[in-house]
Amino acid sequence: MITSQYLQSIALVEMAITCAVVLIYLCQKVFSIDIPFVVRLIMVLILGNVLFWPLGMSLELPLVAYVRGVTGELSIVTMLLLWTSVLPSAQKIPIGLKFSVILIALMFYPLALGFGMFDPYAWGYGSIAFLGSVIIFAICCSLAGWTKGVWILSLAVIAWSAQWHESANLWDYLMDPFLVVWAITSIIQSIYKRRQEKAQSGYLFRAG
Structure with a gap:
């Protein structure tokens, strides 16, 4: 049985990846470009980490925790x-x-x-x-x-x-x-x- 702590961690990882994918999609649409697949994967990893970890910012929770608080679980x-x-x-x-x-x-x-x-x-x-x-x-x-x-x-x-x-x-x-x-x-x-x-x-x- 998956514990509540692990469920929260899984949810935040999923939301970090999802937000990164959405940002890449919007970037391609706004600038009318087709980002190569390898670059997209690297961007997902970088953006996902930025969103998942507080990274010294003056926030009590990772950015994705606030996004999840608004959108709920997809x-x-x-x-x-x-x-x-x-x-x-x-x-x-x-x-x-x-x-x-x-x-x-x-x-x-x-x-x-x-x-x-x-x-x-x-x-x-x-x-x-x-x-x-x-x-x-x-x-x-x-x-x-x-x-x-x-x-x-x-x-x-x-x-x-x-x-x-x-x-x-x-x-x-x-x-x-x-x-x-x-x-x-x-x-x-x-x-x-x-x-x-x-x-x-x-x-x-x-x-x-």
Whole structure:
């Protein structure tokens, strides 16, 4: 059984890596550059250490402890999606998965907050049917050709069974509000990009 002290340390290490990955992603977007993979790994190590250790700053806790205090613990799925985004051959995430995340969130969060006759959050405490539905979803990811999704879901279930995080609920390992926000913004960006490409294509082939 993992003790509370180790759980806190694990959470801070995870958050340090996650924050480093997010900073690298923002850096690439803002400056419109593609940082080489080796450089990205070095940056993750450096930024992760800067965020994890107080390093003589006038703070009682590491920087990531304050970030975690605001964001809470990310789900394993969100965390692994972020981490794998720095890989050189990151698989493109199917748009169907993003729609699935949004649809599940639209049903799950209102019911979990009490707007209904039952609470689906309770399923995460060991419901065989819920675990079976997660496995079926992973199989669908495999059939769609998104093998990375199968590994991510598998690791999320393994982390839940090992009680890797403080929560004992499978939902907390699979989904969080940040994942839903990412899915919504990603779909909006995809629609905007397609419209831009369509408009440019229409302009290029316009008569005259």
